[in-house]
Amino acid sequence: MAKIADTTRESWIKSTFPEWGTWLVEDIESEVVPDGQVAMWWLGCTGVWFKTPGGANITIDLWCGNGKRTHGDNQMKPGHQMANMCGGRLMQPNLRNVPFVIDPFAFKQVDAVLATHYHQDHMSIEWAAHVINSGMTTTDENGKEIPVPFIGPLKSVETWKKWGVPEERCRIVKPGDVIKLKDIEIVCLDSFDRTCLVTTDSTGEDREELTGVCPTDMDEKAVNYLVKTPGGNIYHSGDSHFSIYFAKHGKDHDIDVAFGSFGENPIGMQDKMTSVDVLRMAENLQCKVVIPIHWDVWTNFQADCEEIKLLYDFKKDRNEYKFHPFFWQVGGKYVYPQDKDKIYYHHRRGFEDCFEHPQNIPFRSCL
Ligand SMILES: [Fe+2]
Numbered sequence: 001m002a003k004i005a006d007t008t009r010e011s012w013i014k015s016t017f018p019e020w021g022t023w024l025v026e027d028i029e030s031e032v033v034p035d036g037q038v039a040m041w042w043l044g045c046t047g048v049w050f051k052t053p054g055g056a057n058i059t060i061d062l063w064c065g066n067g068k069r070t071h072g073d074n075q076m077k078p079g080h081q082m083a084n085m086c087g088g089r090l091m092q093p094n095l096r097n098v099p100f101v102i103d104p105f106a107f108k109q110v111d112a113v114l115a116t117h118y119h120q121d122h123m124s125i126e127w128a129a130h131v132i133n134s135g136m137t138t139t140d141e142n143g144k145e146i147p148v149p150f151i152g153p154l155k156s157v158e159t160w161k162k163w164g165v166p167e168e169r170c171r172i173v174k175p176g177d178v179i180k181l182k183d184i185e186i187v188c189l190d191s192f193d194r195t196c197l198v199t200t201d202s203t204g205e206d207r208e209e210l211t212g213v214c215p216t217d218m219d220e221k222a223v224n225y226l227v228k229t230p231g232g233n234i235y236h237s238g239d240s241h242f243s244i245y246f247a248k249h250g251k252d253h254d255i256d257v258a259f260g261s262f263g264e265n266p267i268g269m270q271d272k273m274t275s276v277d278v279l280r281m282a283e284n285l286q287c288k289v290v291i292p293i294h295w296d297v298w299t300n301f302q303a304d305c306e307e308i309k310l311l312y313d314f315k316k317d318r319n320e321y322k323f324h325p326f327f328w329q330v331g332g333k334y335v336y337p338q339d340k341d342k343i344y345y346h347h348r349r350g351f352e353d354c355f356e357h358p359q360n361i362p363f364r365s366c367l
Helices: 009-016 023-030 081-086 125-133 154-163 246-252 275-285 306-315
Strands: 038-044 047-051 057-060 112-114 137-139 145-147 150-152 170-172 178-181 184-190 223-229 232-236 257-261 289-293 333-336
Touching: 023 038, 038 232, 057 223, 112 125, 125 154, 150 154, 154 170, 246 275, 257 275, 275 289, 275 306
Parallel strands: 057 112, 112 150, 150 170, 232 257, 257 289
Antiparallel strands: 038 047, 038 333, 047 057, 137 145, 178 184, 184 223, 223 232
Protein backbone atom coordinates (compact mmCIF):
# COMPACT_ATOMS: atom_id res chain seq x y z
CA MET A 1 0.00 0.00 0.00
CA ALA A 2 1.23 3.47 -0.85
CA LYS A 3 2.45 5.57 2.06
CA ILE A 4 2.50 9.33 2.43
CA ALA A 5 6.21 9.18 3.20
CA ASP A 6 6.94 7.81 -0.30
CA THR A 7 4.44 9.95 -2.20
CA THR A 8 5.93 12.78 -4.19
CA ARG A 9 5.03 14.75 -7.28
CA GLU A 10 7.39 12.48 -9.22
CA SER A 11 5.80 9.27 -7.89
CA TRP A 12 2.34 10.62 -8.78
CA ILE A 13 3.43 11.46 -12.36
CA LYS A 14 5.08 8.05 -12.75
CA SER A 15 2.05 6.15 -11.48
CA THR A 16 -0.59 8.04 -13.48
CA PHE A 17 1.14 8.99 -16.69
CA PRO A 18 0.75 8.05 -19.53
CA GLU A 19 -2.89 7.63 -18.61
CA TRP A 20 -3.37 4.34 -20.45
CA GLY A 21 0.03 2.91 -19.51
CA THR A 22 0.86 0.05 -21.89
CA TRP A 23 -2.77 -1.12 -22.33
CA LEU A 24 -3.05 -0.06 -25.97
CA VAL A 25 0.54 -1.01 -26.79
CA GLU A 26 -0.30 -4.56 -25.63
CA ASP A 27 -3.49 -4.53 -27.75
CA ILE A 28 -1.65 -3.41 -30.87
CA GLU A 29 1.21 -5.86 -30.43
CA SER A 30 -1.07 -8.83 -29.81
CA GLU A 31 -3.46 -8.07 -32.67
CA VAL A 32 -3.40 -10.66 -35.44
CA VAL A 33 -4.80 -8.98 -38.54
CA PRO A 34 -6.87 -11.39 -40.65
CA ASP A 35 -6.12 -11.77 -44.37
CA GLY A 36 -7.72 -9.09 -46.50
CA GLN A 37 -8.01 -6.60 -43.60
CA VAL A 38 -6.12 -3.65 -42.20
CA ALA A 39 -6.22 -2.67 -38.52
CA MET A 40 -5.84 0.93 -37.44
CA TRP A 41 -5.71 2.62 -34.04
CA TRP A 42 -6.30 6.30 -33.43
CA LEU A 43 -3.54 7.67 -31.20
CA GLY A 44 -4.96 11.21 -30.90
CA CYS A 45 -4.73 14.29 -33.15
CA THR A 46 -3.92 12.81 -36.58
CA GLY A 47 -1.75 10.00 -35.23
CA VAL A 48 -2.70 6.60 -36.64
CA TRP A 49 -1.06 3.19 -36.22
CA PHE A 50 -1.53 0.81 -39.17
CA LYS A 51 -1.05 -2.95 -38.96
CA THR A 52 -1.47 -5.42 -41.84
CA PRO A 53 -1.82 -9.21 -42.22
CA GLY A 54 1.76 -9.30 -43.55
CA GLY A 55 3.05 -7.86 -40.28
CA ALA A 56 3.69 -4.32 -41.50
CA ASN A 57 3.41 -1.75 -38.74
CA ILE A 58 3.63 1.92 -39.66
CA THR A 59 2.83 5.13 -37.83
CA ILE A 60 1.66 8.34 -39.45
CA ASP A 61 1.90 11.51 -37.36
CA LEU A 62 2.48 9.69 -34.09
CA TRP A 63 2.91 12.50 -31.57
CA CYS A 64 3.31 12.44 -27.81
CA GLY A 65 3.32 16.08 -26.79
CA ASN A 66 0.86 18.56 -25.45
CA GLY A 67 -0.11 22.20 -25.80
CA LYS A 68 -0.08 25.09 -23.34
CA ARG A 69 0.74 24.22 -19.74
CA THR A 70 1.13 27.69 -18.27
CA HIS A 71 -0.15 31.15 -19.08
CA GLY A 72 3.42 32.49 -19.21
CA ASP A 73 3.34 36.05 -20.57
CA ASN A 74 0.07 35.24 -22.40
CA GLN A 75 1.67 36.27 -25.69
CA MET A 76 2.07 34.44 -29.01
CA LYS A 77 5.36 35.01 -30.77
CA PRO A 78 5.20 37.25 -33.88
CA GLY A 79 5.84 34.92 -36.83
CA HIS A 80 3.93 31.97 -35.36
CA GLN A 81 1.70 30.62 -38.12
CA MET A 82 -1.47 31.54 -36.25
CA ALA A 83 -0.11 35.05 -35.62
CA ASN A 84 0.85 35.26 -39.29
CA MET A 85 -2.64 34.21 -40.34
CA CYS A 86 -4.79 36.38 -38.08
CA GLY A 87 -2.51 39.16 -36.90
CA GLY A 88 -3.21 38.38 -33.24
CA ARG A 89 -0.72 38.34 -30.39
CA LEU A 90 -2.73 36.83 -27.53
CA MET A 91 -1.53 33.35 -26.58
CA GLN A 92 -3.63 30.62 -28.18
CA PRO A 93 -5.34 28.62 -25.38
CA ASN A 94 -4.67 25.26 -27.01
CA LEU A 95 -4.51 22.84 -24.11
CA ARG A 96 -4.39 19.12 -24.81
CA ASN A 97 -7.89 17.72 -24.44
CA VAL A 98 -7.37 13.93 -24.60
CA PRO A 99 -5.37 11.45 -22.54
CA PHE A 100 -2.17 9.80 -23.67
CA VAL A 101 -3.30 6.40 -24.92
CA ILE A 102 0.18 5.04 -25.68
CA ASP A 103 3.55 4.80 -24.07
CA PRO A 104 5.85 5.34 -27.06
CA PHE A 105 8.78 3.77 -25.23
CA ALA A 106 6.93 0.47 -24.73
CA PHE A 107 6.63 -0.55 -28.38
CA LYS A 108 8.94 -3.31 -29.57
CA GLN A 109 8.52 -3.01 -33.32
CA VAL A 110 7.57 -0.62 -36.10
CA ASP A 111 8.52 -0.76 -39.79
CA ALA A 112 8.37 2.92 -40.72
CA VAL A 113 7.79 6.28 -39.08
CA LEU A 114 5.91 8.72 -41.30
CA ALA A 115 4.96 12.37 -40.92
CA THR A 116 2.60 14.40 -43.11
CA HIS A 117 4.25 17.68 -42.07
CA TYR A 118 6.47 19.24 -39.44
CA HIS A 119 4.07 21.03 -37.11
CA GLN A 120 4.70 20.10 -33.50
CA ASP A 121 1.51 18.05 -33.12
CA HIS A 122 2.50 15.69 -35.96
CA MET A 123 6.00 14.55 -35.03
CA SER A 124 7.48 13.11 -31.85
CA ILE A 125 11.05 13.36 -30.61
CA GLU A 126 10.18 10.69 -28.02
CA TRP A 127 9.07 8.22 -30.69
CA ALA A 128 12.12 9.04 -32.83
CA ALA A 129 14.41 8.53 -29.82
CA HIS A 130 12.86 5.17 -28.96
CA VAL A 131 12.96 3.87 -32.54
CA ILE A 132 16.62 4.91 -32.91
CA ASN A 133 17.86 3.93 -29.45
CA SER A 134 16.17 0.52 -29.41
CA GLY A 135 17.83 -0.39 -32.72
CA MET A 136 14.58 -1.42 -34.45
CA THR A 137 14.99 -2.83 -37.94
CA THR A 138 12.68 -3.79 -40.78
CA THR A 139 13.08 -5.37 -44.19
CA ASP A 140 13.20 -3.53 -47.49
CA GLU A 141 11.30 -4.59 -50.61
CA ASN A 142 14.05 -7.11 -51.42
CA GLY A 143 13.80 -8.69 -47.97
CA LYS A 144 17.07 -7.15 -46.75
CA GLU A 145 17.23 -6.07 -43.11
CA ILE A 146 17.45 -2.28 -42.79
CA PRO A 147 17.11 0.24 -39.96
CA VAL A 148 13.56 1.58 -39.60
CA PRO A 149 13.18 4.53 -42.01
CA PHE A 150 11.80 7.99 -41.21
CA ILE A 151 9.65 9.16 -44.13
CA GLY A 152 8.28 12.65 -44.68
CA PRO A 153 8.51 15.86 -46.69
CA LEU A 154 11.73 17.92 -46.64
CA LYS A 155 10.79 20.04 -43.62
CA SER A 156 9.87 16.98 -41.56
CA VAL A 157 13.19 15.38 -42.41
CA GLU A 158 14.98 18.59 -41.41
CA THR A 159 13.21 18.37 -38.03
CA TRP A 160 14.19 14.72 -37.54
CA LYS A 161 17.80 15.56 -38.44
CA LYS A 162 17.85 18.48 -35.97
CA TRP A 163 16.69 16.04 -33.28
CA GLY A 164 19.54 13.67 -34.12
CA VAL A 165 18.01 11.15 -36.49
CA PRO A 166 20.88 10.14 -38.81
CA GLU A 167 20.49 11.49 -42.35
CA GLU A 168 20.74 8.01 -43.87
CA ARG A 169 17.68 6.93 -41.88
CA CYS A 170 15.53 9.68 -43.44
CA ARG A 171 13.70 9.61 -46.73
CA ILE A 172 12.44 12.87 -48.20
CA VAL A 173 9.22 12.33 -50.14
CA LYS A 174 7.12 14.50 -52.41
CA PRO A 175 3.86 13.95 -54.28
CA GLY A 176 4.22 11.13 -56.80
CA ASP A 177 6.69 9.09 -54.76
CA VAL A 178 5.76 5.49 -53.99
CA ILE A 179 7.27 3.43 -51.17
CA LYS A 180 6.82 -0.32 -50.84
CA LEU A 181 7.08 -1.92 -47.44
CA LYS A 182 6.13 -5.55 -46.71
CA ASP A 183 2.48 -5.88 -47.85
CA ILE A 184 1.78 -2.17 -48.14
CA GLU A 185 2.47 0.52 -50.70
CA ILE A 186 2.51 4.17 -49.68
CA VAL A 187 1.66 6.70 -52.38
CA CYS A 188 2.63 10.30 -51.60
CA LEU A 189 0.14 12.93 -52.72
CA ASP A 190 -0.33 16.71 -52.60
CA SER A 191 -1.18 18.32 -49.29
CA PHE A 192 -3.57 21.26 -49.03
CA ASP A 193 -2.42 22.51 -45.64
CA ARG A 194 -2.52 26.26 -46.10
CA THR A 195 -1.57 26.81 -42.46
CA CYS A 196 1.73 25.16 -43.35
CA LEU A 197 2.23 27.71 -46.13
CA VAL A 198 2.25 30.58 -43.62
CA THR A 199 4.59 28.74 -41.25
CA THR A 200 8.08 30.21 -41.19
CA ASP A 201 11.35 28.97 -39.74
CA SER A 202 11.90 31.96 -37.51
CA THR A 203 9.56 33.55 -35.01
CA GLY A 204 9.92 36.45 -32.61
CA GLU A 205 11.45 39.77 -33.54
CA ASP A 206 13.33 38.35 -36.53
CA ARG A 207 10.22 36.71 -38.02
CA GLU A 208 10.39 35.99 -41.72
CA GLU A 209 8.41 38.55 -43.73
CA LEU A 210 5.81 36.87 -45.94
CA THR A 211 3.94 39.93 -47.20
CA GLY A 212 3.96 39.97 -51.00
CA VAL A 213 6.05 36.81 -51.17
CA CYS A 214 4.82 34.08 -53.48
CA PRO A 215 3.95 30.99 -51.38
CA THR A 216 6.77 28.55 -50.95
CA ASP A 217 6.52 25.05 -52.32
CA MET A 218 3.89 23.10 -50.36
CA ASP A 219 5.54 19.84 -51.41
CA GLU A 220 8.57 20.65 -49.25
CA LYS A 221 6.37 21.28 -46.24
CA ALA A 222 3.58 18.73 -46.31
CA VAL A 223 2.26 15.67 -48.13
CA ASN A 224 -0.84 13.50 -47.95
CA TYR A 225 -0.51 9.72 -48.02
CA LEU A 226 -2.50 6.95 -49.61
CA VAL A 227 -1.67 3.74 -47.77
CA LYS A 228 -2.52 0.77 -49.99
CA THR A 229 -3.04 -2.30 -47.83
CA PRO A 230 -4.51 -5.79 -48.26
CA GLY A 231 -7.62 -4.42 -46.48
CA GLY A 232 -8.10 -1.36 -48.66
CA ASN A 233 -6.67 2.02 -49.56
CA ILE A 234 -6.51 4.49 -46.70
CA TYR A 235 -6.11 8.22 -47.39
CA HIS A 236 -4.44 10.31 -44.69
CA SER A 237 -4.88 14.00 -45.44
CA GLY A 238 -2.69 15.32 -42.60
CA ASP A 239 -3.86 18.84 -41.75
CA SER A 240 -5.09 19.57 -45.29
CA HIS A 241 -7.71 22.24 -45.64
CA PHE A 242 -10.49 21.60 -48.16
CA SER A 243 -9.37 21.63 -51.80
CA ILE A 244 -11.19 20.84 -55.02
CA TYR A 245 -8.04 18.88 -55.95
CA PHE A 246 -9.31 16.13 -53.65
CA ALA A 247 -11.47 15.34 -56.69
CA LYS A 248 -8.34 14.62 -58.76
CA HIS A 249 -6.98 12.33 -56.07
CA GLY A 250 -10.37 10.60 -56.10
CA LYS A 251 -10.17 10.11 -59.85
CA ASP A 252 -6.56 8.92 -59.80
CA HIS A 253 -6.96 6.43 -56.97
CA ASP A 254 -9.49 4.07 -55.44
CA ILE A 255 -9.95 5.31 -51.90
CA ASP A 256 -11.75 3.24 -49.29
CA VAL A 257 -11.28 5.20 -46.08
CA ALA A 258 -10.30 8.86 -45.75
CA PHE A 259 -9.13 10.70 -42.64
CA GLY A 260 -9.79 14.44 -42.50
CA SER A 261 -8.73 17.04 -39.94
CA PHE A 262 -11.94 18.48 -38.49
CA GLY A 263 -12.24 21.28 -35.97
CA GLU A 264 -14.31 24.24 -34.85
CA ASN A 265 -12.23 27.19 -36.01
CA PRO A 266 -12.19 30.09 -33.54
CA ILE A 267 -13.35 33.48 -34.86
CA GLY A 268 -10.66 34.97 -37.11
CA MET A 269 -9.00 31.61 -37.72
CA GLN A 270 -9.14 29.09 -40.57
CA ASP A 271 -7.09 26.02 -39.83
CA LYS A 272 -9.27 22.92 -39.75
CA MET A 273 -11.92 21.55 -42.07
CA THR A 274 -15.52 22.28 -41.06
CA SER A 275 -18.32 19.69 -41.12
CA VAL A 276 -19.23 20.87 -44.63
CA ASP A 277 -15.61 20.54 -45.75
CA VAL A 278 -15.34 17.00 -44.36
CA LEU A 279 -18.41 15.90 -46.35
CA ARG A 280 -17.14 17.67 -49.46
CA MET A 281 -13.73 16.03 -49.05
CA ALA A 282 -15.36 12.59 -48.87
CA GLU A 283 -17.51 13.34 -51.92
CA ASN A 284 -14.54 14.59 -53.91
CA LEU A 285 -12.29 11.69 -52.93
CA GLN A 286 -15.09 9.21 -53.76
CA CYS A 287 -14.19 7.30 -50.61
CA LYS A 288 -16.46 4.78 -48.94
CA VAL A 289 -15.89 5.90 -45.34
CA VAL A 290 -14.80 9.28 -44.02
CA ILE A 291 -13.34 9.59 -40.52
CA PRO A 292 -12.92 12.99 -38.86
CA ILE A 293 -9.78 13.26 -36.73
CA HIS A 294 -7.85 16.07 -35.00
CA TRP A 295 -11.08 17.45 -33.48
CA ASP A 296 -10.19 15.70 -30.23
CA VAL A 297 -6.96 17.30 -29.26
CA TRP A 298 -7.14 21.07 -28.77
CA THR A 299 -9.43 22.67 -26.22
CA ASN A 300 -9.84 25.76 -28.39
CA PHE A 301 -10.67 23.83 -31.60
CA GLN A 302 -12.91 21.16 -30.10
CA ALA A 303 -15.76 20.25 -32.43
CA ASP A 304 -18.83 18.07 -32.20
CA CYS A 305 -18.93 15.22 -34.73
CA GLU A 306 -22.73 15.13 -34.43
CA GLU A 307 -22.66 18.21 -36.67
CA ILE A 308 -21.20 16.04 -39.44
CA LYS A 309 -23.85 13.37 -38.80
CA LEU A 310 -26.64 15.94 -38.92
CA LEU A 311 -25.45 17.43 -42.19
CA TYR A 312 -24.73 14.01 -43.64
CA ASP A 313 -28.31 12.89 -42.96
CA PHE A 314 -29.60 16.19 -44.35
CA LYS A 315 -27.66 15.93 -47.61
CA LYS A 316 -27.04 12.25 -48.29
CA ASP A 317 -30.17 11.54 -50.36
CA ARG A 318 -30.15 14.72 -52.41
CA ASN A 319 -26.41 14.50 -53.11
CA GLU A 320 -26.56 10.70 -53.44
CA TYR A 321 -23.61 10.19 -51.16
CA LYS A 322 -21.81 6.90 -51.75
CA PHE A 323 -19.94 7.18 -48.44
CA HIS A 324 -20.81 7.37 -44.80
CA PRO A 325 -18.98 8.85 -41.82
CA PHE A 326 -17.42 6.85 -39.03
CA PHE A 327 -17.00 8.54 -35.66
CA TRP A 328 -13.94 7.24 -33.90
CA GLN A 329 -12.58 7.64 -30.37
CA VAL A 330 -8.95 8.16 -29.44
CA GLY A 331 -7.43 4.81 -28.48
CA GLY A 332 -10.02 2.94 -30.56
CA LYS A 333 -9.40 0.25 -33.18
CA TYR A 334 -10.95 0.26 -36.66
CA VAL A 335 -10.52 -2.76 -38.90
CA TYR A 336 -11.34 -2.31 -42.56
CA PRO A 337 -13.33 -3.75 -44.28
CA GLN A 338 -14.56 -5.73 -41.25
CA ASP A 339 -15.96 -2.57 -39.57
CA LYS A 340 -17.05 -0.86 -42.79
CA ASP A 341 -20.73 -0.52 -41.82
CA LYS A 342 -20.10 0.92 -38.37
CA ILE A 343 -21.06 4.55 -37.75
CA TYR A 344 -19.96 5.01 -34.14
CA TYR A 345 -17.00 3.59 -32.27
CA HIS A 346 -17.42 2.54 -28.68
CA HIS A 347 -14.65 1.29 -26.45
CA ARG A 348 -15.00 -2.28 -25.23
CA ARG A 349 -17.60 -2.39 -22.47
CA GLY A 350 -16.33 -5.54 -20.72
CA PHE A 351 -18.15 -8.04 -18.45
CA GLU A 352 -18.48 -10.48 -21.35
CA ASP A 353 -18.22 -13.43 -18.90
CA CYS A 354 -20.98 -12.30 -16.55
CA PHE A 355 -22.65 -15.16 -14.59
CA GLU A 356 -20.07 -17.65 -15.82
CA HIS A 357 -18.66 -17.90 -12.27
CA PRO A 358 -20.42 -18.08 -8.89
CA GLN A 359 -21.50 -14.71 -7.57
CA ASN A 360 -20.76 -13.47 -4.09
CA ILE A 361 -23.85 -11.55 -3.01
CA PRO A 362 -26.15 -11.76 0.02
CA PHE A 363 -29.36 -12.36 -1.96
CA ARG A 364 -30.31 -12.56 -5.63
CA SER A 365 -32.78 -9.77 -4.95
CA CYS A 366 -29.77 -7.45 -4.69
CA LEU A 367 -29.48 -7.60 -8.49
FE1 LIG B 1 -2.25 19.63 -36.56
